[in-house]
Amino acid sequence: MNSSVTVVGSGIVGLTSAILLQESGFDVKLIARSAYDKTLSSKVGAIWFPFEIHPKIKTNTWATLAYRRYETEVMDGTGVKFIPFITAYTADSNIDWTSQLPAGKVRKATSEEIPKGMQMAFVSEVPLAEPLLYLPHLFERFIAAGGEFQQQELLTLEELAALDSTVINCTGLGAKSLCNDDDLHPMRGQILRCEKMNVASFANATQKGGLSYIINRSNDCVIGGTDYENDWNESIDPADTELILNRLKSSGVSQEPEVLEVIVGLRPRRSAVRFEFDSRYSNVFHNYGHGGAGFTVAWGCAIELAEILSRK
Template sequence: MKSVTVVGSGIIGLTTAIALQENGFNVTLIAKERFEKTLSSKVGAIWFPFEIQPIEKTNHWATLSYERYKLDLINTNGVSFIPFLTAYTNTSNTEWTTRLPEGTVRKALPSELPSGINKAYISIVPLAEPLLYLPYLFEKFTRNGGVFQQKEITSLHELASLNTLVVNCTGLGAKALCNDTDLHPMRGQILRCKKMNVSSFAESTQKNALSYIINRSTDCVIGGTDYENDWNTNIEASDTTLILNRIKAIGLSDSSPEILEEIVGLRPRRSHVRFEFDSEFKNVFHNYGHGGAGFTVAWGCAIELAELFSLKSSF
């Protein structure tokens, strides 16, 4: 059987590993930390193309992912489809709305717009709750015969020596691993709160003014921040206040959210997703730099990558 090693156990690494298994590969998954410790475990995980380039490829990957999430609609794995209001302007990427199934997206009525939002779409999109979905994926990977090894890879040379085919899904870790000067953190601070009786939405049209609520099955995630080149992983009280003030200004609820947890994560931001074979180590394929849209495009990237590997291994 054809063999591949995937490095990284976040949403990108797990979906890549499973897609390769489904295409007939024997897959080993190696990561510095298990999925519970990755950025993927911290996020709201709504399907929304946020801070990711290039747009054309993003929309394609997001569409493939949307269809794949339909196949994962299982009561116990955290996947559901929910209404989501997304603000937009004349310069926003709205092409993704044309790729959604008929009847699942429309322009919001003026009466449905939160305060300060002038235009928005309401669409039915996937939500994949990380604390349920990531364990589901990991169990599926191991049930399919996958092997996990907890190990830190410190160089491209070491990465390339792991197997005849290797996929680099190390997210922000690829900055040091690949000496990637384009890759940088986009710091996000969020609040995990008790579930609120409000609509899920995102206002991301203005830089440094990100605001959103994602209602999940037992809680909600309120955000957030989008600070470029910020490596700070500490909880900042000033950011918590900022997030709460923005939510209050939106006017969706008269009551203050009941905070359960404050969380910081560093999104792997790049001018464009690195989705290519390495120019020097020809057996290494890079799949990282998905910004704030990892759950949105993960399956799409994984499906395309697995098909590419199947073609390559047939020669």
């Protein structure tokens, strides 16, 4: 087993990969264009919810592994806890994930529990990993275990491959230019960070272009959202803010949110997560394209990655 690995990317996928590789006995260096607090991962609601990620079978496996890992991550200061979450579904939805959860952690919602606009929904007990607490916790854990961090921008795959004998590419949307990946594209999300509300957390992703959710966290809540394909606009759109607020009202929430911040992020969307060795640079392993489910599957991907590298 080669003991030296460099992970490129400091979002949730990069950090979990780095930590799992450390736990598996590798010496790990982390390189990224930006620190963790400037990544897409720092902006999101970060609840366990398989949203816009493929392929389905692999996603369900990774999500299940991550769910179990999150059970061990619930500690003071990590920002990880399990909360009840209402998720809408239709006859066409992928609901395989419900059969992967531990017994007693998911059930069908009653008609009284279902927000307006949903026909059917599940209530499940799922992990919430608050990015403003969890990302710094993971980074500090990585450094405390002997990890090294270097801020550096890489422009080509050749440059990335030259970093180490084994390199893990966790650059998210940055992989589009780095790998000339035509399949990878942005899915623009705009969200509102608000004062905490006395409302059950829920998500309705059953209608393309009509994404609506609210996630209550320790000190605030996240209300969303948008799911615009191939939209590179990182500027705040006031029309989207109105749209998000109107969708919240139409779901039956009468309380007026007190908006603290409007946030825009670009999810790395792909027809399938790229999880493989590069065909040209055999020392490079790609782990990107997780769509809107980075926090949902990152630990699962990291676990499988560590197993693959340990067998080399």
